[in-house]
Amino acid sequence: MSKNLSIVNKDLKEERDKINFNVEEFTNWFYGGAEKVKEKKYIENYFLSDKDLNLELDTSYLSYKDKYEEAVRRSIVVYKKLYKLHNEMGGTHEDFVKIMENLRFTMGAINPEGNPFVLHFSMFALTIMNMTNDEQKAEWLPRIFNCNILGTYAQTELGHGTYIQRLETTATYDPKTKEFTLNSPTLTSYKWWPGNLGHTVDHAIVMAQLYSQGKCHGIQPFIVQLRDSETHKPLPGIDIGDIGNKVGFQTVNNGFLGFKNVKVPYKNMLMKNSKLLEDGTFIKPKNAKLNYGTMVIIRVHMIIDAACRIAKATTIALRYSLVRRQSPINPNEIEPKIIEHITQQNKIFPGIAKAVVFKCMADYLTKLHLSITQEGNTGNLARMPELHALSCCLKAVCTNEDAKTVEVCRLSCGGHGFLRSAGLDDVYRNSTAAQTYEGENTVMLLQAARFLIKSFNEARNGGSLTEGVKYLFDFIGRNGKREIFDNSINGILRAIQAAAAGRTYIAWKHIEDDKRHNSIEVATNLAGVHLTKAAELHGYVCLLQVGIEEIEKIIRNVSPALGLVFKNILELFAVDLILNKIGDVIQHVDISNEDIEKLEKQMETLFKFFRTSAIGVVDGFDFSDPIIDSTLGSYDGNVYENLINAARKSPLNQEDVNRTFHLYIKPFMKSNL
Numbered sequence: 150m151s152k153n154l155s156i157v158n159k160d161l162k163e164e165r166d167k168i169n170f171n172v173e174e175f176t177n178w179f180y181g182g183a184e185k186v187k188e189k190k191y192i193e194n195y196f197l198s199d200k201d202l203n204l205e206l207d208t209s210y211l212s213y214k215d216k217y218e219e220a221v222r223r224s225i226v227v228y229k230k231l232y233k234l235h236n237e238m239g240g241t242h243e244d245f246v247k248i249m250e251n252l253r254f255t256m257g258a259i260n261p262e263g264n265p266f267v268l269h270f271s272m273f274a275l276t277i278m279n280m281t282n283d284e285q286k287a288e289w290l291p292r293i294f295n296c297n298i299l300g301t302y303a304q305t306e307l308g309h310g311t312y313i314q315r316l317e318t319t320a321t322y323d324p325k326t327k328e329f330t331l332n333s334p335t336l337t338s339y340k341w342w343p344g345n346l347g348h349t350v351d352h353a354i355v356m357a358q359l360y361s362q363g364k365c366h367g368i369q370p371f372i373v374q375l376r377d378s379e380t381h382k383p384l385p386g387i388d389i390g391d392i393g394n395k396v397g398f399q400t401v402n403n404g405f406l407g408f409k410n411v412k413v414p415y416k417n418m419l420m421k422n423s424k425l426l427e428d429g430t431f432i433k434p435k436n437a438k439l440n441y442g443t444m445v446i447i448r449v450h451m452i453i454d455a456a457c458r459i460a461k462a463t464t465i466a467l468r469y470s471l472v473r474r475q476s477p478i479n480p481n482e483i484e485p486k487i488i489e490h491i492t493q494q495n496k497i498f499p500g501i502a503k504a505v506v507f508k509c510m511a512d513y514l515t516k517l518h519l520s521i522t523q524e525g526n527t528g529n530l531a532r533m534p535e536l537h538a539l540s541c542c543l544k545a546v547c548t549n550e551d552a553k554t555v556e557v558c559r560l561s562c563g564g565h566g567f568l569r570s571a572g573l574d575d576v577y578r579n580s581t582a583a584q585t586y587e588g589e590n591t592v593m594l595l596q597a598a599r600f601l602i603k604s605f606n607e608a609r610n611g612g613s614l615t616e617g618v619k620y621l622f623d624f625i626g627r628n629g630k631r632e633i634f635d636n637s638i639n640g641i642l643r644a645i646q647a648a649a650a651g652r653t654y655i656a657w658k659h660i661e662d663d664k665r666h667n668s669i670e671v672a673t674n675l676a677g678v679h680l681t682k683a684a685e686l687h688g689y690v691c692l693l694q695v696g697i698e699e700i701e702k703i704i705r706n707v708s709p710a711l712g713l714v715f716k717n718i719l720e721l722f723a724v725d726l727i728l729n730k731i732g733d734v735i736q737h738v739d740i741s742n743e744d745i746e747k748l749e750k751q752m753e754t755l756f757k758f759f760r761t762s763a764i765g766v767v768d769g770f771d772f773s774d775p776i777i778d779s780t781l782g783s784y785d786g787n788v789y790e791n792l793i794n795a796a797r798k799s800p801l802n803q804e805d806v807n808r809t810f811h812l813y814i815k816p817f818m819k820s821n822l
């Protein structure tokens with residue numbers, strides 16, 4: 150960690166002196182090993198130490214246009230260095246991925262309001278890698294990796310983001326000219342939202358309805374050039390621009406795009422899955438949803454992003470809470486560190502536990518994605534729906550928790566948390582954006598619920614279930630009897646499973662009852678609230694189940710002192726979860742008031758133990774000061790000095806008297822109204 154060289158605040162030093170486990174060992178776990186931590190630090194320093202980035206400039210004070218231009222300038226500095234470093238490292242694909250993974254946070258420090266090239270290196274490149282045939286790979290990948298072309302992923306339209314089956318952009322094939330003609334037949338068919346589209350990229354993957362031989366064959370991906378390679382002017386028939394100011398992501402350059410008779414060559418339809426013969430004959434893919442593959446990959450990646458945003462927010466909130474003193478607990482004693490107020494612990498400690506459990510889930514899901522993709526490459530697509538359901542469910546649950554936790558962290562910093570210099574606003578904006586992009590969270594939960602209902606039917610009919618939903622058998626086996634609660638970690642898991650299965654049953658029954666008067670679709674819509682609750686509970690089951698399995702493995706492999714910290718973290722996650730979901734649990738589990746009181750007491754005991762470890766855990770997340778970028782969360786804990794120094798940098802403080810005094814205020818004050 151590049152620690153600030155200033156003297157560490159004595160309250161924070163006192164906390165660190167009490168840490169009773171090896172922080173470095175925790176860091177090595179979080180990043181996947183000592184070698185990876187070394188790499189991370191090297192890469193971080195390699196980029197952040199570059200004076201050309203001019204990181205001294207606080208871009209939050211710039212205008213919308215200046216922010217964008219500075220973000221582009223900084224990104225180019227970074228990407229030039231990236232390619233230099235890539236060559237130095239050996240130039241393999243693995244080296245590239247390593248640098249990109251580590252750049253995730255570094256980029257956040259360089260462009261706090263978003264990266265104007267993020268889609269090129271994520272969705273654009275991934276779609277070309279995964280949805281093209283060999284010839285197309287050979288044509289496009291070198292140009293993408295050399296950045297000779299820059300691209301984005303243009304799917305969402307003004308009228309449709311969720312229901313992509315009804316996208317309106319058309320691509321009509323003419324076998325005589327061997328070209329597609331792209332059109333935006335209505336205003337609502339304009340592409341709207343794609344990141345980097347407005348003024349940055351010159352190419353896009355465009356999702357459009359394919360028409361051939363007079364028939365519509367559903368949405369297919371096309372690679373389309375949008376701007377001239379020399380002048381960057383929009384090509385004929387292309388209407389393109391920036392969509393304007395947003396809640397966040399100000400420098401991501403989200404754009405709009407309309408087509409009027411734009412010609413695209415035959416070879417530009419991505420043909421790994423669906424195929425179109427030159428004569429216009431359409432050949433269906435093995436599974437029509439294969440074209441949704443890039444979204445699945447990104448949803449999987451979003452779990453680790455959520456974990457890291459929570460880790461960052463809790464680092465800021467906890468460090469601040471260990472140096473901020475306010476409100477004596479005993480009237481005659483000195484004001485305590487605010488963390489001594491138990492409500493403050495309740496705000497921050499469960500968040501730290503979530504970051505750890507989400508990280509376990511991200512590792513698990515990444516492995517699962519890899520194994521299901523490998524199966525897919527051999528033609529076996531059987532587990533694709535399971536992966537789709539799981540990634541939708543966890544994308545929704547983890548980003549919802551992420552936004553909630555980051556906001557609680559902001560509140561836990563009181564007034565100072567509302568300052569931009571506290572560093573929580575960009576984290577929150579990114580968290581809340583993640584609730585919407587890559588599939589709106591309610592819609593994602595409903596997709597997961599579809600899988601749950603199918604599995605429930607399967608279980609009722611004595612069929613087979615995938616591992617993650619086998620608990621539905623237990624529910625059916627109990628035949629209406631309630632699960633008996635026992636206060637162990639596995640007891641809590643069984644209780645959450647019973648709640649998830651119970652809610653699935655309620656949703657299923659709701660649909661079955663309504664089906665008598667309505668179509669299955671209407672009945673399903675009417676059960677929507679139950680369905681989303683069931684999917685959400687299922688997401689928590691997955692998190693706890695994977696958390697238990699992964700943390701048990703971790704405990705076997707780390708020192709006993711760190712093992713105890715992991716045990717504490719897992720219990721914190723589990724007890725916090727059951728207490729938050731107690732209403733659902735009571736409905737399906739035989740749990741007494743005494744049991745609940747015991748859980749509440751247990752939480753207090755867990756807080757007591759975690760009180761000494763917490764600072765070690767957040768230090769172990771290993772965010773350097775430039776990455777944390779917070780007056781309240783810096784390693785040295787000198788928050789008041791940081792706050793006043795940051796305030797002095799406000800553009801308004803660069804002069805004693807602002808011109809508005811003479812222009813408006815003084816005449817107003819002298820006017821006697």
Ligand SMILES: CCCCCCCCCCCCCCCCCC(=O)SCCNC(=O)CCNC(=O)[C@H](O)C(C)(C)COP(=O)(O)OP(=O)(O)OC[C@H]1O[C@@H](n2cnc3c(N)ncnc32)[C@H](O)[C@@H]1OP(=O)(O)O
Pocket residue numbers: 246249267270271272274302304305310311312313314344438439441442444445447450533534537538585586587588589592596599600603
């Ligand atoms: C070099 C590497 C570096 C990597 C670094 C990575 C770093 C990441 C950084 C990323 C930064 C990104 C910045 C922001 C980007 C935002 C991009 C976007 O938002 S882009 C825009 C994002 N936009 C969105 O996310 C749009 C959201 N909407 C959708 O995804 C779809 O409309 C839908 C899935 C909700 C429904 O689809 P619809 O066709 O209407 O389907 P129905 O309802 O009729 O039927 C459901 C049936 O289909 C089945 N199934 C479905 N999918 C799959 C699948 N993938 N598979 C298998 N099956 C699937 C399902 O199981 C079910 O089966 P059954 O029950 O019938 O048996």
Ligand SMILES: Cc1cc2nc3c(=O)[nH]c(=O)nc-3n(C[C@H](O)[C@H](O)[C@H](O)COP(=O)(O)OP(=O)(O)OC[C@H]3O[C@@H](n4cnc5c(N)ncnc54)[C@H](O)[C@@H]3O)c2cc1C
Pocket residue numbers: 268302303304305308309310311312341342343344398403582585586587588589591592595
């Ligand atoms: C920051 C950001 C970046 C983005 N980047 C890109 C990008 O790079 N490329 C791209 O193509 N797109 C991008 N998008 C678009 C994004 O993917 C969509 O906005 C998202 O998928 C939601 O779709 P929507 O806007 O149509 O919402 P809507 O579907 O209109 O949602 C509005 C409301 O309707 C509800 N609703 C809709 N359908 C259903 C249903 N079936 N059942 C129940 N409720 C429903 C939703 O729950 C929500 O409450 C981005 C969006 C954002 C915010």
